[in-house]
Amino acid sequence: MSDSEEKTPEQEGTKQMETQGTLLGRSKGNVSQTCRPGKVWGNRYSPERPLGSPTVEESRLCGGGGKDLHGTMVQQRGHVEERKYACAECGKSFNWSSHLIRHQRTHTGESPYECLDCGKSFNRSSNLLRHQRTHTGEKPYKCFDCGKRFIQSSELITHRRIHTRDKPYKCPDCGKSFSHSSNLIKHRRIHTGEKPYKCLECGESFNHSSNLTKHRRIHTGRKPYKCLDCGKSFSQSSELMMHQKLHIGKKSYKCTECEKSFNHSSNLIKHQRIHTGQRPYECSDCGKSFIQSSNLIKHQRIHTGERPYKCLVCGKSFIQSSDLISHERTHSGDRP
Numbered sequence: 305m306s307d308s309e310e311k312t313p314e315q316e317g318t319k320q321m322e323t324q325g326t327l328l329g330r331s332k333g334n335v336s337q338t339c340r341p342g343k344v345w346g347n348r349y350s351p352e353r354p355l356g357s358p359t360v361e362e363s364r365l366c367g368g369g370g371k372d373l374h375g376t377m378v379q380q381r382g383h384v385e386e387r388k389y390a391c392a393e394c395g396k397s398f399n400w401s402s403h404l405i406r407h408q409r410t411h412t413g414e415s416p417y418e419c420l421d422c423g424k425s426f427n428r429s430s431n432l433l434r435h436q437r438t439h440t441g442e443k444p445y446k447c448f449d450c451g452k453r454f455i456q457s458s459e460l461i462t463h464r465r466i467h468t469r470d471k472p473y474k475c476p477d478c479g480k481s482f483s484h485s486s487n488l489i490k491h492r493r494i495h496t497g498e499k500p501y502k503c504l505e506c507g508e509s510f511n512h513s514s515n516l517t518k519h520r521r522i523h524t525g526r527k528p529y530k531c532l533d534c535g536k537s538f539s540q541s542s543e544l545m546m547h548q549k550l551h552i553g554k555k556s557y558k559c560t561e562c563e564k565s566f567n568h569s570s571n572l573i574k575h576q577r578i579h580t581g582q583r584p585y586e587c588s589d590c591g592k593s594f595i596q597s598s599n600l601i602k603h604q605r606i607h608t609g610e611r612p613y614k615c616l617v618c619g620k621s622f623i624q625s626s627d628l629i630s631h632e633r634t635h636s637g638d639r640p
Contacts, residue, residue, distance in 0.1 A: 506612045522612055522625070 387397035389404040393411045398404045406428060409415070415425035417432040421439045426432045434456055437443065443453035445460040449467045454460045462484060465471070471481035473488040477495040482488045490512060493499070499509035501516040505523045510516045518540055521527065527537035529544040533551045538544045546568055555565035557572040561579045566572045574596055577583070583593035585600040589607040594600045602624055605611065611621035613628035617635045622628045 506610060508612075523614070 387399050389398045389401050390396070391398075391404060391407055391411075393408070396407065398407065409427040415427045417426045417429050418424070419426075419432060419435055419439075421436070424435065426435065437455040443455050445454040445457050447453070447460060447463055447467075449464070452463065454463065465483040471483045473482045473485050474480070475482075475488060475491055475495070477492065480491065482491065493511040499511045501510045501513050502508070503510075503516060503519055503523075505520070508519065510519060521539040527539045529538045529541050530536070531538075531544060531547055531551075533548070536547065538547065549567040555567050557566040557569050558564070559566075559572060559575055559579075561576070564575065566575065577595045583595055585594040585597050586592070587594075587600060587603055587607070589604070592603065594603065605623045611623055613622040613625050614620070615622075615628060615631055615635075617632070620631065622631065
């Protein structure tokens with residue numbers, strides 16, 4: 305094994321900083337104090353890292369508390385200019401040969417670090433170490449606010465935003481902020497109209513995978529949410545929650561026109577359209593309007609020809625689920 309592979313980036317970084325500190329100390333006496341690294345840590349959330357001790361990255365950028373502005377600028381310029389290890393494939397440059405070796409694996413596909421427990425391979429030793437914690441159960445990164453532990457430092461960083469209420473990911477379209485980048489990606493689909501999740505049965509697309517999962521239950525008939533009071537099952541948890549209020553018997557939403565009461569505010573809003581005559585859901589093909597969005601969706605299938613409800617016995621398809629239920633009785637012999 306070569307010297308570059310034996311040394312970790314942290315060791316390489318420490319050696320590099322010691323050399324730079326010595327050289328700059330010769331040319332300008334007060335700069336060497338700025339660059340004296342002392343003990344550095346590979347990760348700011350290392351369990352053993354004393355409070356205030358610099359990480360490798362912080363030491364590389366000379367953030368160790370020196371006060372000589374000119375010396376710091378000279379040294380930082382030296383850091384930028386010292387990227388002498390260039391990738392022959394893409395031209396990207398690195399400060400250390402170990403970083404170049406690691407980068408080249410993205411081109412070669414080499415994964416030399418193999419897990420002895422499951423055989424999975426990785427291109428970085430650090431990734432193997434993180435993976436092995438899934439087998440050992442080790443969670444070295446602890447939240448000092450609530451005590452919860454994590455396998456990776458990135459998970460701790462994300463978790464701590466619950467306590468700090470930090471939302472660093474901002475939508476450039478509307479300014480709304482999020483604590484996770486994944487939530488911003490999902491949110492931006494509202495603006496872009498992107499719907500990457502497509503139903504293989506009927507071709508309908510969705511902006512979230514969870515919406516596709518819910519939709520597919522139309523085709524499979526799966527209803528995983530069961531009411532413990534009456535045994536009735538539902539395809540969505542929200543439907544079960546609404547249903548359970550029927551057993552409670554509380555109808556707190558009252559119509560001011562006819563004094564009819566409802567369990568849910570949404571049902572009251574729909575009902576009030578009977579009195580106001582409001583039909584907010586209009587068909588873009590023929591202009592017909594509807595009180596409820598579900599009625600518009602059913603109506604639009606007349607124009608699109610979509611028949612998402614298919615009989616598993618004979619293959620006949622229907623626009624509405626109620627039509628399929630009625631049809632299935634012709635096979636079973638059941639009477640309504």
